[in-house]
Amino acid sequence: MLQNIRDNSQGIVAKIIVGLIIVTFALFGVESLVSLTSGSNAPATVNGEEISERDVLQGADLQRRQLLAQMGENADPTLLDDNLIRKATLDNLIQQEILLQSATSQDMQIADQALDQMIVNTEDFKVDGVFNPDRYQAVLRNAGLTPMMYKNLLRKESLISYERSGYMLSAFVLDSEAERVMALDRQTRDIAYVTVGLQDYMEGVSLTPADLSEYYDAHQQDFMTDEQVAIEYLLINKADLLKEVTIDDAELQSQFEQLKAVFKSEEQRMVSHIMIEVSDSVDDAAALAKAQDLEKRLAAGEDFAELAKAESDDPGSAPAGGDLGVYQQGMLDGPFEQAVYALKAGEVSEPVRTAFGYHIIRLTGLTVSEAPEFEEVKDQLIAEQMENKVEQIYVEQVGQLTDLAFSSGDLQEPAAELKLNIVEAAPFSRQGGNDDITANPRVIRAAFNEELIRDGLNSDPIELDSGRTMVLRVKEHIRPRQLSEEEVKPQITDILTLQKAGEALQASLASELEKLQQGAERKPINGTEWQMAEAVGRGDRDQPAEVMAAAFKLPKPEQGASYSLIALNDGARAIVAVTAVNEPDLSAVSDDEKKAMRNILSQRAGQFDYQAMTEARKEAAEVERL
Known part of the structure; x- marks a missing residue:
């Protein structure tokens, strides 16, 4: 083989290929040869600028996270269509790139310092009003972003926003x-209208079999049954498992001992205070002197609450007699807290200096929580034990159902093994059935799974909620079929009756409209009186919306009134008249x-x-x- 390669490499074709490679290297570099084979895997380019696959994946992941967050804690990721998310993400990235190129073509730029300032000022990255790097990292991590990625996104959005702001701020009107x-906007109109319903005209409609057949033949696609499935399923309901749980008294006692072991006695201190503020107008010495004077007045028997109302500089507690409620440890570290915990119930402290000024503190009440007795928490312990045991049974049975449904050709074996009833559901369409099982999106999606329909397999376990799991099997797949003319005859009759009644009513009112436009007097139509309304504005809600829309489209009447014939949402018709247009006084x-x-x-x-x-x-x- 090596000899053959050597022989063939001496041919004229091989020499030409080698020559072309040498010329390509010389003119364009080695990258040109690599690009011939590798190509670009960018999902899209905009004016030659690539949108990378990485950008699409990151954007789709971010959008998926946002959608799941909006769906709440019970969000089902399988409800999301990854292809649709990818397409929407790519479309958004293309539009973003177009707008970014537009902004940069206007020589718009943003400094790194400005981006840093935006990040520091973002409320989501703050803790107690101050930028927190750990919080910043955590928020980005939850969004699937790195600081560099986020800064790049912020740069793009800011540049696009700058150009948009330029258009918004430079626009003007005379x-x-x-x-x-x-x-x-402030113009009002005097209107009149008469509404005529279809009922009288429907009674006069006469339909022939030919009319029904003609409509049926022209609209056969509208008369198809929905695709449906009939399923059978096994359901494990945690609520049904409660009857299998027995309460163990010894275990209850053990729970109680554990509860006592972790119990911590807590003090609740009810505190009141009188505060004398140290400020620019009241120095430390003056504040202390006033506090000492108040201390003497209290010792002489004056009421603490009344004195606090009259003399305390704390606007939050003074109206309530200085009451601070239950004092939580750590609320005011230092001397204030030391004084609070040094007092006995009913005692009053000496003036205590804090950063706010001087405080006279009174411990108005003190309670100490005690360990509960068994009978007090027995019901709670029973509920906890039942919940733990039923959860254990539930998890075990769901695991068994998973294994049995996978290995069985139907639901008979899992039902017998787990002592469950096979439930048959009435056929339902892709819009769902009439009960909470067949209306569940997860159930609908599984029931119409092509593989389950084709092969008659049991589904994977479907978690309906935190306490119910089911497995289903498609018992029957009912394909759409054409409904016969006889089956839809009542429906077609109703459609044609409304249609022909509407045509008759339209023709009748069109004749009345022509007379009115020629100057005829407005008279009741079919026994219906005209409704009158003066000086109605565009936002008037007392008149029908369709009437108001028509009234403000009509021209200003030169004499008499201007008229319009409109159809209402319920099929009725109305003639609308504008008798006057009232211009506002803008002075x-x-x-x-x-x-x-x-x-x-x-x-x-x-x-x-x-x-x-x-x-x-x-x-x-x-x-x-x-």
Whole structure:
């Protein structure tokens, strides 16, 4: 073989290939040869800039974490579609790259010091109002980010935000535009409307078999049954296992001894104080003298609470007679706490100096918690023992069910082994059934699993909640079928009746509308009177929304009224008339109101400008997807 290689390497083809390689190396370097075989694995490029697979994976992971956090503590990761998350992440990264390139093309930059300041000022990274590096690291770790990754993301978002702010802050509107919008917003109209229902027209509808057949033939795709499955399942319910638990009195006593062993007696001290503040206007000596004077007055028999209300400088406790409630150890370290724990119930301290000033402290009450008696906690201990034992049985049975369901071809053996009943559920569609089992998304997903349907396998255990686990088997798969015309005849009859009644009502009111537009007097229609409303504004909620929308689209009447015929959501029809348009008096509008309106309109104009720029950048960008 080596000889063959040597012989062939002397041929003209081999020499040409070697020559091309030498020229490629000389002109472009070794990277050019590597790139011929390796290629790029970037999922997308934007104007030649690659979006790496790593960026997509990190973004998808971050989005997945956010979705699970929003779903709560019982979130089921299997509900998330990784393909959809990846696609959404890639779309977002492409848009971000387009906007980032737009910002950098405007020579926008941000200094590292500014990014550091943003990080330090972020509330999520603070503990007690101060930036905490450990907290910073922990938050990023939970989000799946490193400090460098987060700083890079922050840089990109900040640059994009700068350009957006540039558009928002540079947009403006003229005073005349703001006044015109305010005039339209405050404009009122005098309206009249009459509503006519379908009922009378439905009674006059006559349908032939040909009408039904024609509609059925044209809409057969609308008359299909849903795909359904009928399942049978085994359910382990922790609540049903309670009957298997027996209470062990000796174990109860052991629980009680453990409870006593870890019990700690705690003191609860109820404290009141009178505070004399040391401030710029009251020096230390003056504050101490006042505190000593109050001490003498207390010794002479004056009421502590009344004295605190009158003399204490603590605005939080003074109205309550100096009451601080139950004192928690560590609330005020140092002399204050030492004084509190040196007092007996009812005693009053000498003036105590702290950073706030001088305090006269009174221990108003003292309680000491004692170890509980057995009878006091017996019910609690029984509940704990039952919970622990039922949890153990539950875990064991779920484990057995898992093994038996995997090794069995049906549910008969697991049911017999675990003494469970096989429950049969009524057929249900992908929208779920009528009970909490078949309406559970996890059950629906398993029931419509192609492998379970095709091979008749038992499912993996499905945890419905913290106390229920089940295994199911698809008993029957009911494929969609075309419903016959006879089956859907009542449904088609209702559809066509409403449709033809609506057409008849529309034609009838169109004729009335034409007369009104020609100047006819407004009279009741089909016995229904016209409703009148004067000076209604755009935000009026007393009239039907469809009527209000139509009324403010109609032109200002030159004489008489302007009219419109509209369909309501319930199938009824209404003729709407505008009899007058009332313009507001803007002379009463303050300059502040006008300024606020200009700001709102400017922001909206900036948003529209930025959106238009964004769309233009997207259309102009050369985006290639892998």
